[in-house]
Amino acid sequence: MIKVAVKILPRPEVLDTQGRAVSEILNKQGHELHQCQVGRYVVLEMEESSKEEALKKANAMAEKVLHNPLIEVFEAEVL
């Protein structure tokens, strides 16, 4: 079984309301943050013959469903 993780983050030019809310709280606690982005972490478990094949499939899933290219970017990596 091969696990592939897909990290999804809002595009930097798009207002990230969750990141804004989290950074406001952290700043109030005295942490001086320049920026905070909140995204999503998806772990996919697959029965594939190779890591390359698993990564290829994860990328296809991320392209089609897991991320919306207009507002998000993603990165997939084999765990």
Place this chain on the structure above:
Amino acid sequence: MKKIGVLRFPGTNCDRDIIQAVNESGGVGEYLWYQDRVDINQYDGFILPGGFSYGDYLRSGALAAQAPVMDDIREAASKGMPIMGICNGFQILCEAGLLPGALMRNTSSRFIDKWVNLEMISPHQFFGGQRISKGEVVHFPIAHADGRYYIDERELSGLHDNEQVWLTYKDNPNGSVANIAGVKNKEGNVGGMMPHPERALFEWMGGSEGLMIFL
């Protein structure tokens, strides 16, 4: 008499309101289940109602956009059939790539439930047709957390050039780009809006201008 297919996904909750709106306007509304395939030739058009399909998991509308019935809606769209998405239905059509742009969390991060004034920018060829003319202001309710319409600048100028902006907010409640409340596809047969015209059918509801959208 127009027969309108009304799509139901798990979490759709404005479906009965839409059926009633269609019936009140003299048409016949029929429920369609998201896992079924549809003979599109049996219908004159389709409406995707509001709600919280799949609990807004992943992104609002993202999972519903992958449902089997959406292949038929895609075919209907390509054949020029009338298709309208309201609220979550609008989000689903954007996620399915049938409408441009995306809907994100309101700038205020709050769920907003109130009546808003909307300006008709470019009437939809079917839904509302010429009953609401260009420049006219109508009063519909909104009820959403993810209603901030987003599109990049290049695509936004394309929307204006092709008269794809359907309705705009007079007083932008959610941070939408260019005050956009509703858009259409390039061909003009597919439209989506965040406001709920089906909640404005009779005066006792607070206003009756929504009925014109379904006539």
